[in-house]
Amino acid sequence: MAQVRQVQVTFDCAEPERVARFWCEVLGYVVPPPPAGFDSWDAFVESLPPERRDAAFAIVDPTGAGPRLFFQKVPEGKVVKNRVHLDVRVGTGLVGDERVAALEAECARLTALGGRKVRLMLADGFDESCLVMQDVEGNEFCLD
Numbered sequence: 001m002a003q004v005r006q007v008q009v010t011f012d013c014a015e016p017e018r019v020a021r022f023w024c025e026v027l028g029y030v031v032p033p034p035p036a037g038f039d040s041w042d043a044f045v046e047s048l049p050p051e052r053r054d055a056a057f058a059i060v061d062p063t064g065a066g067p068r069l070f071f072q073k074v075p076e077g078k079v080v081k082n083r084v085h086l087d088v089r090v091g092t093g094l095v096g097d098e099r100v101a102a103l104e105a106e107c108a109r110l111t112a113l114g115g116r117k118v119r120l121m122l123a124d125g126f127d128e129s130c131l132v133m134q135d136v137e138g139n140e141f142c143l144d
Contacts, residue, residue: 007067009086012078013137016057016071022136023069025113026088029059078138086141087130095128103131103143110143 013019023029031041038044045053055073060066090106091099100120107117110133118132118140130144 008070009067010070010072011139012074012076013071013139014073014077015054015137016073017054019135019137019139020057020059020069020071022113022115023071024059026110026115026135026141027066027069028062029066029069030062032058032060082140085139087144088141090143091128091130096123099123100129103129106143107131107133 011019020031024031034041034044038047057071059069059071061068088106091102094102100122103120107115111117114136116134116138118134120131121127121129123129128144130142132140132142134140
C-alpha cells in the first residue's frame with residue numbers, strides 16, 4: 001500500500017523573499033513563525049553567515065491543506081519554459097464568458113502585483129479556458 005507523503009514545491013529564483021511574497025498574495029499563503037529561539041525572521045537571518053542570508057524563504061497555507069512553498073536562490077537565471085507549473089484554480093465550475101471574466105479579473109489583480117499575462121487560451125470543446133501568466137521572475141503558471 002502506498003504511503004501518503006507531504007509535498008513541498010520548490011522554486012529556483014534570484015530573489016526568494018520577493019517571489020515568495022508574490023505567491024503569498026496569489027494563494028493567500030502566509031510566512032510561518034520564525035524558528036524556535038528567534039523573535040523574528042530578521043533576527044534569524046542576522047544569525048546566519050552573510051553568504052546564507054537571503055538565500056531562501058518559505059511560505060505556508062494557513063489552513064494546512066496546501067503544500068509548503070520553498071524559494072531558493074540560485075545563480076543562474078531562468079532560460080526555458082517550466083517543466084512543472086502551478087495551476088491556480090480561480091474558474092472552477094465556471095464556463096464560457098463567465099469563466100473568462102473570472103480569469104481576466106484575477107489576472108488584473110496579479111498583474112498589479114508584478115505578474116505578467118502571457119496568453120488567454122479559450123475553450124476548445126475539450127478543455128475549458130485558462131490564462132497563462134508569469135510570476136515576478138518569469139515562472140509560468142496558469143489561472144484555470
